[in-house]
Amino acid sequence: MTPRQSTGGAKAQVRRLLALLPYLLAHPGARVADVARVFGISEKQLVADLGVLWFCGLPGMMPGDYIEVDMDAVHGEGVIHVSNADYLARPLRLSADEALGLLVALRVLREMGRESERELVDRVIARLEEAVGHGDNAVDKVAVRLDSVEDPAIRTAVRDALDQKRRLHLRYWVPARDETTERDVDPMRLVLADGWTYLEGWCHKAKDVRLFRLDRMVEARVLDEPASPPPDARPRDLSHGAFQPSAATAMATLELDPSAAWVAEYYPCEEVTEAADGSLRVRLRVADPRWLRRLALRLGGSARIVEPAELADAVRADAARALEAYGSV
Structure with a gap:
């Protein structure tokens, strides 16, 4: 029995229709059951897709110019005939x-x-x-140059490890803890997300797939051992950015003066409310409270943590210790 794929909503349907139409044009009179099996969907879903395809065409077309699907044949004979889609055979012309x-x-x-x-x-x-x-x-x-603050030797080592499928030993700075860690990583790919270059790979220390920003690598050394990520190690979907909090990630509320409003644009926020004076009240997910404590200290008096209360107390204590340190100098 062929496993059925999840229909996946509107985006998945669009991707399916883009693949479905060329297939139907190449296989006129294909049976509904056969096409459903090829695309891994139910016959009911396929008929629903055909109903959508029936109202598709190029921008600017009149209803009579839309793609024709013989729905009588679909329901009566169980076969699919598509017409009025000859423009798809035209060579692509790019502006x-x-x-x-x-x-x-x-x-x-x-x-x-x-x-x-x-x-x-x-x-x-x-x-x-x-x-x-x-x-x-x-x-x-056109010429493209990727400006970066990465060490060229580190980028070369990372590329060599990927090309040669070998393990990397990294010394990596973790800003949330302000410490440098050491770990062995089996490289999987280089990826650009949120304007930064990341190495994605299987981290033997974390026993999971992790992202490592190249500009935070203190050292990268190619090892003799072959890279061998587990079979179930899969690259992450980064279409929505490198940081993708879950519903279980802790929520924090901040009040930002106008001078700190950039925080709402730079970091993903769940909710942003603007007051008449230009100040903001934002709610955002925080994977590591230490990161938010460092951000609040960096912003000084232009930001205040409202919730959670224990985190606000911790920031006040951090600020008091910093003032005491200045006073003793």
Whole structure:
């Protein structure tokens, strides 16, 4: 019996429709049961997808120009016939802006990728440049440079470990604890998230997949041992950023003066309320209370922790100790 995939909501349906239409055009008269089995969904879900496809088309089209699905054949004979979608066979034509955006993305990908991946990306870039053409087009003038504060030797070691599939020994600064830890990591990939470059890999110290910012690596040394993440180790979905709190993550409430309003833009907040004077009251998830204590001390009098009360008390105690230290100098 073929396992059924979760239909996954609207986003999953859009992805499915984008794959479904080319398949149906290549297999005219395909049976409903066979197509449902190929896509790992129920026949009921497939019929619902066809009902949505029936009202799809290119922007600016009139209702009579939409994709045609013979729903009578679907319900009566159990077969699928699709028509009025010939425009999908037209060669893709990119505007200069679209080609420029695609080239920038490809060149960033090249900078982040492994050696074998960079060779593939170079071929795609060359084909794209050839297809767009040369001359006065801004595409010819695109150059991408990823500015970073990372140690070039550390980035080289990380790339070598990925290319050679070997384990890394890291000395890594943990800002929440203000300490440098040592650990062995089996590299999985380099990824760009929230403007920072991360190494994602299996951490033998944590016994789990972890992200390590390259600019926080004090040392990276390639070991002789092969990298061997467990079979169930999977890369994280970082489409919503590197920090993705769960409902179980502690919540904190802060009051921010206008001069500290940048906090609400820089860090993901659950709720932001603005007062008439421009001050903010924000609620955000906090994975490590020590991070919030350090942030509050950094902001000084322009921020106040409202909840939880014990954390507010801890910050006041931190501030008192800091003042005492200044007084003894």
